[in-house]
Amino acid sequence: MIKLTKRVGGIAPSMTLAMSAKSAEMKAAGEKVINFGVGEPDFNTPANIIQAAKDAMDKGYTKYVAAAGLPALKKAVCEKFKRDNGLDYKPSQIVICNGGKHAIFNAVAAVVEEGDEVIIPSPYWLTYPEVVRFFGAVPRYVATTRENGFKMTAEQLEAAITPKTAMLIFNSPCNPTGAVYSEDEIKAIAAVCERHNLCVLSDEMYEKLVYDGLSHYSIAQVSPRMKELTIIVNGASKSYAMTGWRLGYLAAAEHVAKAIGSFQSHATSNVNTITQYAGLAALEGDQQPMYDMVEAFAARREKMMEILEGYRGVGLDYVRPEGAFYVMLVVDKFYGRSNSRKKIEGSMDFAMELLADEKVAATPGVCFGDDECIRLSYALSLEEMEEGLERIKRFCLSLK
Ligand code: PLP
Numbered sequence: 001m002i003k004l005t006k007r008v009g010g011i012a013p014s015m016t017l018a019m020s021a022k023s024a025e026m027k028a029a030g031e032k033v034i035n036f037g038v039g040e041p042d043f044n045t046p047a048n049i050i051q052a053a054k055d056a057m058d059k060g061y062t063k064y065v066a067a068a069g070l071p072a073l074k075k076a077v078c079e080k081f082k083r084d085n086g087l088d089y090k091p092s093q094i095v096i097c098n099g100g101k102h103a104i105f106n107a108v109a110a111v112v113e114e115g116d117e118v119i120i121p122s123p124y125w126l127t128y129p130e131v132v133r134f135f136g137a138v139p140r141y142v143a144t145t146r147e148n149g150f151k152m153t154a155e156q157l158e159a160a161i162t163p164k165t166a167m168l169i170f171n172s173p174c175n176p177t178g179a180v181y182s183e184d185e186i187k188a189i190a191a192v193c194e195r196h197n198l199c200v201l202s203d204e205m206y207e208k209l210v211y212d213g214l215s216h217y218s219i220a221q222v223s224p225r226m227k228e229l230t231i232i233v234n235g236a237s238k239s240y241a242m243t244g245w246r247l248g249y250l251a252a253a254e255h256v257a258k259a260i261g262s263f264q265s266h267a268t269s270n271v272n273t274i275t276q277y278a279g280l281a282a283l284e285g286d287q288q289p290m291y292d293m294v295e296a297f298a299a300r301r302e303k304m305m306e307i308l309e310g311y312r313g314v315g316l317d318y319v320r321p322e323g324a325f326y327v328m329l330v331v332d333k334f335y336g337r338s339n340s341r342k343k344i345e346g347s348m349d350f351a352m353e354l355l356a357d358e359k360v361a362a363t364p365g366v367c368f369g370d371d372e373c374i375r376l377s378y379a380l381s382l383e384e385m386e387e388g389l390e391r392i393k394r395f396c397l398s399l400k
Contacts, residue, residue, distance in 0.1 A: 015367045041325070067261060068264060087220055100235040117140045118138070121144050123144070146317075167199045168189075176370075177321065204232055236248075300378040303386070317330035331347065348366055350364065357395055359391070
């Protein structure tokens, strides 16, 4: 039998696997499962972007391009940073990657040594700790509170830093909590990072998905020094409904981007050339389809909040999300109660039994380091959402 390395053998299997398998099995049996587990926009990629990909193929843009990215796309990414974030980057500071996930992997590979510590505010997106562990480093979680809107404070960050800390992974807007840090909150965190010369991986994948008139603020905007310390990760997956195309990018200090580009040239080489032409159309073309999608998410979020407000009496609580398309529903009041099969002892039990009893799929909070909640995505139609929330309430009321 082939012996696996510690690096790969140690990667945790996805905790949601059992749930997705059960949900798929129920769907295949013709049951109507309402899925709050979705991690991607339920809209198709805008037509102008799809057309740009077709045109690229027709024109024969089907060959290798520079490993770190198509020069025209890197230039468009620089223009995006200038336009949206007031940040000046040169194309040599940009690397086009296979999705945001690959950009995160590259950034950690470039900065984190074996034995280092990486600070991750919790609840967190579940890929972060796995990537950190893959490189032999140790995730150090900072537990945020619901009272503070699931946001890490500067004091918490300061207390978590040790001589071994190599990186902070910062995610605003946040998956899974929907938290969006304000400019002042980010400035306070940046002051700590600057004092400790701490590199920040700023995951800004959900930049465009902010509500209530808020705007996204990047930690790299705080000061030239903070920009030097920051690796921004962004991409087209969420903003332009392009999850399947695999288009992410990062911006970093020149020597970091250069090293990542070289590493990528041997690992994956360039991102699919056709995808890169589509990405060019996404960044440079009509932005209206993206605004329409954000508007639809905003309306769903309003509806969800309105319904959940009415559920507080049932014992369900939530923290109003300000971005992304998720809400953490606090379900721990129901732990210790049972349905006909099982005593609910955590978010995994809650989600599995909810699926079995009411055919509603949601992601257990334990996957994100918060066992008191389940994560509900509102990337589904208003009708499904209303029906699904009604079923969740019915499930909670049925527990004895
Ligand atoms: N960062 C966060 C917080 C995400 O939720 C996701 C996807 O779910 C990603 C990064 C990765 O995005 P991509 O699909 O472009 O790899």
